[in-house]
Amino acid sequence: GAVVSQHPSWVICKSGTSVKIECRSLDFQATTMFWYRQFPKQSLMLMATSNEGSKATYEQGVEKDKFLINHASLTLSTLTVTSAHPEDSSFYICSVVGGNSGANVLTFGAGSRLTVL
Amino acid sequence: QKEVEQDPGPLSVPEGAIVSLNCTYSNSAFQYFMWYRQYSRKGPELLMYTYSSGNKEDGRFTAQVDKSSKYISLFIRDSQPSDSATYLCAMSGAAGNMLTFGGGTRLMVKP
Numbered sequence: 001g002a003v004v005s006q007h008p009s010w011v012i013c014k015s016g017t018s019v020k021i022e023c024r025s026l027d028f029q030a031t032t033m034f035w036y037r038q039f040p041k042q043s044l045m046l047m048a049t050s051n052e053g054s055k056a057t058y059e060q061g062v063e064k065d066k067f068l069i070n071h072a073s074l075t076l077s078t079l080t081v082t083s084a085h086p087e088d089s090s091f092y093i094c095s096v097v098g099g100n101s102g103a104n105v106l107t108f109g110a111g112s113r114l115t116v117l
Numbered sequence: 118q119k120e121v122e123q124d125p126g127p128l129s130v131p132e133g134a135i136v137s138l139n140c141t142y143s144n145s146a147f148q149y150f151m152w153y154r155q156y157s158r159k160g161p162e163l164l165m166y167t168y169s170s171g172n173k174e175d176g177r178f179t180a181q182v183d184k185s186s187k188y189i190s191l192f193i194r195d196s197q198p199s200d201s202a203t204y205l206c207a208m209s210g211a212a213g214n215m216l217t218f219g220g221g222t223r224l225m226v227k228p
Contacts, residue, residue, distance in 0.1 A: 043220040108160035
């Protein structure tokens with residue numbers, strides 16, 4: 001299947017700062033990437049669908065001005081958490097759909113743990 | 118009612134036991150069924166992928182789909198402590214459609 005790299009794996013920042021998380025599809029040109037959020041002991045929550053060359057599609061209740069998504073190329077999507085606050089502390093995971101595993105199989109990155117002090 | 122239901126557990130079993138993990142769903146349009154394994158603080162990884170009803174086996178893992186009952190299962194034989202993780206079921210309708218995830222079942226295999 002696809003190989004997805006996510007960076008950084010863990011970031012700690014002060015309240016009010018912005019944090020950028022990168023998601024790279026290493027062996028597959030991904031026109032679509034997905035960003036998920038996961039709180040401890042809870043399941044994945046889809047935040048947004050990132051589309052190469054166009055605006056991201058956000059799920060209901062997700063602030064698009066808070067979580068900026070840029071998908072400038074077929075191999076890179078970035079999620080920027082702007083003016084982060086402690087309640088934004090969570091595990092953020094990106095994923096790519098498709099590749100050798102199947103047309104609707106998601107391959108996930110390793111995740112990025114954000115801790116906002 | 119959620120579209121996909123999964124018992125959150127935790128499910129605790131001794132090493133060597135046979136584990137049965139299950140999901141039920143309500144959308145009869147689902148045709149593609151997946152099981153993901155997620156270790157703590159890691160992204161989910163695909164374990165099994167099946168289309169429509171039937172069984173699929175891969176090593177110690179067997180995925181079973183019963184579309185008439187809207188019920189899918191993952192069996193793990195000879196469970197190992199390294200199998201301790203959260204298992205997520207996921208499913209979708211036509212190819213390319215978004216996946217709908219279950220809430221995940223936390224499995225603990227004790228040595």
